[in-house]
Amino acid sequence: MDDYLGRQVEFVAKLVRLSQEGRIDWRLHEKGGFVGEVFGREIRIFDSEKPAPGSGKVGTVRKAPVLEILVGDGKVGHSIESVTGLRDLLASAGFRAAGIDNFMEQVLAS
Amino acid sequence: MSGLAQLNDWVAVSANWLGIISLAVSTYAAVTISRIRRDIVGRVTLPAIISALEDGNGQLSAMLKDFDASHRSFEVTLSVCEANLRTIVSSRSQATPRAKSLIGDIAAFRKGRLSSGAQATALDIDRAWAIYGSLSGLVEELKRITHLHQVGG
Numbered sequence: 001m002d003d004y005l006g007r008q009v010e011f012v013a014k015l016v017r018l019s020q021e022g023r024i025d026w027r028l029h030e031k032g033g034f035v036g037e038v039f040g041r042e043i044r045i046f047d048s049e050k051p052a053p054g055s056g057k058v059g060t061v062r063k064a065p066v067l068e069i070l071v072g073d074g075k076v077g078h079s080i081e082s083v084t085g086l087r088d089l090l091a092s093a094g095f096r097a098a099g100i101d102n103f104m105e106q107v108l109a110s
Numbered sequence: 111m112s113g114l115a116q117l118n119d120w121v122a123v124s125a126n127w128l129g130i131i132s133l134a135v136s137t138y139a140a141v142t143i144s145r146i147r148r149d150i151v152g153r154v155t156l157p158a159i160i161s162a163l164e165d166g167n168g169q170l171s172a173m174l175k176d177f178d179a180s181h182r183s184f185e186v187t188l189s190v191c192e193a194n195l196r197t198i199v200s201s202r203s204q205a206t207p208r209a210k211s212l213i214g215d216i217a218a219f220r221k222g223r224l225s226s227g228a229q230a231t232a233l234d235i236d237r238a239w240a241i242y243g244s245l246s247g248l249v250e251e252l253k254r255i256t257h258l259h260q261v262g263g
Contacts, residue, residue: 006247009246012246013239013242013246013247014243016171017171017174017239017242020171020172020174020175083250084164084167084246084247084249084250084253085171085246087164088167088168088171088172091168091172092171092172095175
């Protein structure tokens, strides 16, 4: 595995940890997915639909999570895709943005 | 008499050569079997192992959200991942050293958990997250190996 891909995997794994520890404040993004802030930078994670290779059927798509690092004006500065851990990050962002923790606590405390 | 001695010598030399040829054939067979086994793991079982490891790793990250509440499930999932790692080690693929190192990390985590008792320490949590990160790296490497197998036909 080349160094850059290795760094990307480490980066995503670290983001998953920060997200699971509640250190990224996720919210819904108007274009879909979730946006959060980490170390003063905005990141967005969402499911992107891409043509499924080798499916044999025209129009068959597969969903793959994409992580975007946004620059000041909301434009995409860099995007990361096809890296292990992105699906975990998307799941974590959805869980946090939907406030599932608080909701479960409320229900259990009632 | 000398004819018999010559025959004896000839038989002895022939036996030595046959022994060497037999050893070469055995070595070749062992290498071929090992290569075929690696190939089968690469083509057939590796995609299933990658999928299982990726699922397991995702579950580990979800459980790490509240480790104290889910430490038993965490241990079970970790054991499943470890079993898959042992299959990778036995395949003697390029990913074997990384899988071996990860098994060592899991052993260190378990040892730490035994000494820390019921309540997880910050070090336990750090070790668990390190395992998650390393597993992600291993899955990525396995995907690359599978891709190379596919490209190579």
